[in-house]
Amino acid sequence: SDEAALLQSAELYKLIIAYPKSIEADEFEKELSDVLSKIRKEWETDGSEWRLEYIVVNSSIESEMNRTIEKDIPLIVLAFIMMFVLCALYFAKRDPVQSQSIIGIGAVLSVFLSLMAVFGFLFCIGVPYTAMTHMLPFILAGIGLDDAFIITGAFSRTNPNMEIVNRVSETMDEIGISIFLSTTSTFLAFMLGSTTKIPAVRWFCYYAAPCVMIDFIFQISFFISFLVYDQRRIEAKRCDILCCLKLTNQEPPPELYLSQDPEERLSVTGRLMAGYLNILLKPVTKVMVLITFAAIFLLGLLSAMEMTQHFDFTMLVSRDSFVNEYFQAMDSYANKNYSFYSANIHFRDIDLSLKENRRQMQSYVDDVLNECKYITTYPTYFWVNDFETFIASNYSETNIQDLEFNDQMKIFLSTPPYNAIYPPNFAWDGAGNITASKTHFDFGNLSRVDTLNQIEALAELREVTRNSPLNKGKDESSVFSEALAFYYIWEFSSIVIQELLYTSGFALTSVLILSFIFMPHPSGALFVTISVSMVFVELVGLLRVGGVYINSVTSVILVMAIGLSVDFVVHVVLAYFEAKASTRDGKVCIAMMTMGTSLLVAGCSTLLGTMLLVFGSSEICYIFFLAFVGVVALGLSHGLILLPVVLSIIGPTKREARFSSIASI
Numbered sequence: 001s002d003e004a005a006l007l008q009s010a011e012l013y014k015l016i017i018a019y020p021k022s023i024e025a026d027e028f029e030k031e032l033s034d035v036l037s038k039i040r041k042e043w044e045t046d047g048s049e050w051r052l053e054y055i056v057v058n059s060s061i062e063s064e065m066n067r068t069i070e071k072d073i074p075l076i077v078l079a080f081i082m083m084f085v086l087c088a089l090y091f092a093k094r095d096p097v098q099s100q101s102i103i104g105i106g107a108v109l110s111v112f113l114s115l116m117a118v119f120g121f122l123f124c125i126g127v128p129y130t131a132m133t134h135m136l137p138f139i140l141a142g143i144g145l146d147d148a149f150i151i152t153g154a155f156s157r158t159n160p161n162m163e164i165v166n167r168v169s170e171t172m173d174e175i176g177i178s179i180f181l182s183t184t185s186t187f188l189a190f191m192l193g194s195t196t197k198i199p200a201v202r203w204f205c206y207y208a209a210p211c212v213m214i215d216f217i218f219q220i221s222f223f224i225s226f227l228v229y230d231q232r233r234i235e236a237k238r239c240d241i242l243c244c245l246k247l248t249n250q251e252p253p254p255e256l257y258l259s260q261d262p263e264e265r266l267s268v269t270g271r272l273m274a275g276y277l278n279i280l281l282k283p284v285t286k287v288m289v290l291i292t293f294a295a296i297f298l299l300g301l302l303s304a305m306e307m308t309q310h311f312d313f314t315m316l317v318s319r320d321s322f323v324n325e326y327f328q329a330m331d332s333y334a335n336k337n338y339s340f341y342s343a344n345i346h347f348r349d350i351d352l353s354l355k356e357n358r359r360q361m362q363s364y365v366d367d368v369l370n371e372c373k374y375i376t377t378y379p380t381y382f383w384v385n386d387f388e389t390f391i392a393s394n395y396s397e398t399n400i401q402d403l404e405f406n407d408q409m410k411i412f413l414s415t416p417p418y419n420a421i422y423p424p425n426f427a428w429d430g431a432g433n434i435t436a437s438k439t440h441f442d443f444g445n446l447s448r449v450d451t452l453n454q455i456e457a458l459a460e461l462r463e464v465t466r467n468s469p470l471n472k473g474k475d476e477s478s479v480f481s482e483a484l485a486f487y488y489i490w491e492f493s494s495i496v497i498q499e500l501l502y503t504s505g506f507a508l509t510s511v512l513i514l515s516f517i518f519m520p521h522p523s524g525a526l527f528v529t530i531s532v533s534m535v536f537v538e539l540v541g542l543l544r545v546g547g548v549y550i551n552s553v554t555s556v557i558l559v560m561a562i563g564l565s566v567d568f569v570v571h572v573v574l575a576y577f578e579a580k581a582s583t584r585d586g587k588v589c590i591a592m593m594t595m596g597t598s599l600l601v602a603g604c605s606t607l608l609g610t611m612l613l614v615f616g617s618s619e620i621c622y623i624f625f626l627a628f629v630g631v632v633a634l635g636l637s638h639g640l641i642l643l644p645v646v647l648s649i650i651g652p653t654k655r656e657a658r659f660s661s662i663a664s665i
Contacts, residue, residue, distance in 0.1 A: 033063075040322065053326040064317040068618050069134045071318060075612045076137045083108045083141050083609055090601070091152075092240070097247055099240035102233075103152060106226035110218040111144035118211045131316040132204045132556055135613070135624045139560075140211055142609025142628070146567055146602035147179045147219040153598035155227060164231050168224060174594075176220075178574040181518050183216040185570070186563025188514070189507040193559040196499045198492050198552045201559075208560065269597045277592055280641070281585050281648055289645045293638075297534050303541030309451040310549035311493055315619035331448060341443040341454075343461075343483035345379075348427075348436040350470065350478050353405035357470070358384050364468045364479055365439065371464050374457040376444035383422045383437060387412050406432055451493045451551070458490045492552055500555045507562040508533060515570070520577040521652050527573050528566065531643055535565040535634045542630045548623055557627040568603065568635030569643055571595045576647050588648045596640055603636045 017032075040052045087104030115137060123129070154175045158167040190209035194202050239245040279285055314324045330340055345365065350357050361384050369378055390412050391401060400408055413423055427436040446457055461481055465471065470478045511532055515525035539561050548554055575591035606628065613625035 037322070051329070053322070053329040064321045064323045065131050068131060068316070068318040068321070069129070071617045072134060072621070075615060076141075079138055079141045079609060079612045080108065080112055082612070083111075083145070083605070086608060087145065087605070096239045097234055097237055100230055100234075101240050102243075103227060103230055106223055106230075107145050107148035107152075107219075108141075110148070110223045110226075111140055111215055113222070114144065114215040114218045115140055115211060118207065118214050122207060122210075127206050128199075128203050129207075130200055130203055131618065131620055132200050132553060133207050135620065136204070136207050136211065138610050138613050138624070139208075139628070140215065140609075142606035143564060143567070144211075144215045144219075145605045145609070147183070147216065148223055149602045149605065150175050150179060150571065150595070150598045151219065151223065152227065153601075154594070157594060164228055167231075168228060172220070172224075174578070175571070177518055178571045179216070179219075181514055181574070182567045182570050183212060185507075185511045185514055185566040186560075187213045188510040189503075189559055189563035192506045192510065193503050193556070196503055196555070197495055198499060198555065200552050201499070201556050204556050205559070212563070270593060273593055273596050274589075277589050277644075280644060281588065286645045286649065289641055293534075293642045297538060300534075300538035300541030303544045304537055307540055307544045307550055309455075309493060309496065309551065310449065311451050311489065311551035311553075312449050313489060315553070315623070318617040319619070320617070327448065340448045341446050341483070341486060342440060343443070343481050343487070344438045344440055345479065345481050346436060346438045347470070347479050349476070352434050352437075358388070360469050361479070362388075364464070364470060365441075367464050367468070368441070368461065372457065372460045374443045374446040374453065374460070375441055377442060379439045379441045381421050381425075382439045383418075383425060386418060386422075390415070390418070406434075409434065451549075454486075454490045455494045458487070458494065496550060496552060496555055500550065500558060503555070503559050504536065504562065507559060508536070511562065511566055519574065521654075523652055524573050524577060527643065527646070527651075528570050531569040531638050532562060532565045535568075535631070535638055536562055538634050539627070539630045542634070543623075543627065546626045546630075548626065553620055553623055554627075557624065561627065561631045564606075564631050565635045565638075568599060568639035571599060572639050572643050573647070576651060582653065584648045584651050584653060587651065587653070588644045591647075592640070592644055599639055600636065603632045606632050 036052065042048075043050055043052055084105055087108050088101035089104070091100040091102075091104040093099040151171060154171040155167060157174075158170045160167075162170070187209050190205045190212065194205035194209060196202050196205075233240075233243050237247050239247065280289070314321075314327055317323050345368070347361055350361070352358060362382075365379065365382060365384075368375055387409070391408060400411055403411070412418055413426075425438050426434055429435050443457060446453055465477065465480055468479050508529060512525050512529040515528040516522060519525055519528070536558065540558065543554060543557075572591055572595055575595045576587050579587040579590035579594075581587045581590055610625055610628040613621040613628075616622070616625075
């Protein structure tokens with residue numbers, strides 16, 4: 001400023017336009033956003049030294065989140081196309097009759113149909129579709145195929161000379177309980193997650209839980225039917241995909257199942273698995289595995305203990321969104337007497353004609369300033385202070401001090417400059433009495449991305465409000481603060497750890513109970529639950545290393561991880577108990593030869609289904625991708641490395657009689 005106190009230059013000029021909430025205001029918001037966007041682009045292209053960053057509080061974030069969802073829809077389509085192609089190639093063979101590409105197409109189709117069924121129903125009943133829910137199609141494109149790979153693997157191990165119905169029956173007898181247990185565990189994990197107080201997490205779980213269960217129903221009905229019809233196609237010597245073509249001179253395939261040479265009965269993947277087991281089950285290897293996984297768990301635990309809270313709502317919008325650029329620009333002025341957060345203090349149902357009540361209002365504002373360390377400046381405009389000064393100065397030709405309070409207020413609010421400042425801050429009843437008023441304050445020392453400080457700021461302000469004499473003995477507060485644009489985020493952040501512990505604890509408990517019920521031996525419940533718990537702890541540690549923090553997004557991921565990690569361990573444990581061998585090593589070998597390859601393929605399909613999240617437009621896509629890489633890597637390593645070693649050392653060699661017939665139900 002110059003000597004005449006005129007502003008000569010500024011780094012930042014902030015303008016706030018306030019208007020009432022109404023239908024007309026909503027229409028105005030759209031027009032305003034379009035105009036500001038046009039000006040912003042003009043300034044960027046004409047070389048102006050000015051930059052315009054803007055945000056329309058009531059609509060910008062929501063509209064940008066919707067734009068982000070729309071922007072990523074092509075990735076969902078591409079993900080399913082990619083899974084159609086890859087699954088078709090996985091089941092393809094050179095022989096046009098023995099090739100089963102159509103099985104891969106049927107597997108992906110069952111996932112797609114289950115997704116459409118659930119989403120269509122929830123859309124109809126009005127369950128909100130959020131940026132986090134938008135991740136579910138990618139997730140289901142990967143994990144929804146796990147059961148299909150396990151079913152086809154078990155079906156391929158049955159005797160091809162048996163009737164198709166008997167082969168299906170034998171297949172479901174082998175893996176029915178394990179896929180039911182893994183699906184039910186995942187379903188319960190999401191159902192428990194839906195009890196959270198955090199809306200975004202709750203809505204995600206509303207979509208995820210039925211998707212998992214409906215996909216399971218499609219796999220054991222629609223996909224099984226697909227498998228049966230494809231087998232009949234092979235018996236009729238019709239070509240894969242082009243099943244209208246029939247090869248009359250087709251040579252029958254060699255019956256490897258009946259071969260007397262064990263080596264001939266093993267596929268390439270089977271031979272690789274046999275070689276892997278020869279190395280894994282050596283005593284030296286077992287010791288190394290136990291030491292390595294103990295170290296991994298310890299490091300994961302130490303890293304998890306250092307996990308902190310952090311939430312930036314810009315992770316939900318596209319990286320190139322103007323909302324992101326607005327907040328980044330505001331962050332650059334965070335330490336230059338600029339306040340990002342502000343709120344209103346509301347006073348209601350107070351007899352303002354009593355000077356004592358007005359004094360208590362002043363005292364409350366003073367207490368807020370003195371006891372809330374993140375509020376450093378007095379409200380710029382507080383009508384009680386200006387009113388008392390106005391009355392004391394007798395600023396009027398009328399002897400204002402002798403008038404009634406309502407008359408004093410009328411004169412006060414009609415006198416410049418107060419007539420331009422305060423009228424919007426009052427609410428009146430039909431008799432002309434003030435029923436509510438407000439003032440405005442800023443959080444001067446509060447960072448936009450410091451979640452812990454935000455929680456502390458909210459707690460301090462609530463404590464001052466709770467102790468105010470204005471609220472004593474009242475069912476409804478006469479003084480309170482609000483800032484709908486961000487208070488709810490702080491509220492969610494204050495309970496997110498408690499909610500995460502609650503949902504995770506109950507999810508693990510449900511895994512323990514279900515495993516105890518359906519496992520042939522009670523120890524199986526411990527093997528499964530301990531393995532899942534270890535994966536959970538290690539995943540938390542891995543996410544911290546990857547720069548991910550505790551917030552509502554990671555709450556969804558961690559609850560989901562419990563259900564997904566069950567898939568990688570329950571099949572191995574159940575196959576171990578079902579294996580007919582007298583030694584632990586023998587039972588481990590049979591379990592791994594039957595389930596190991598299917599689990600590996602299922603894990604790879606999960607990664608492939610979520611791989612396109614890397615190209616998502618928002619940061620949340622990266623977080624989900626990192627989480628799925630962690631779940632698959634940790635789940636497979638526990639299921640195919642650690643668990644076989646543990647079972648080969650302390651696994652029971654006999655089944656409990658009371659559970660011996662459960663697999664045949």
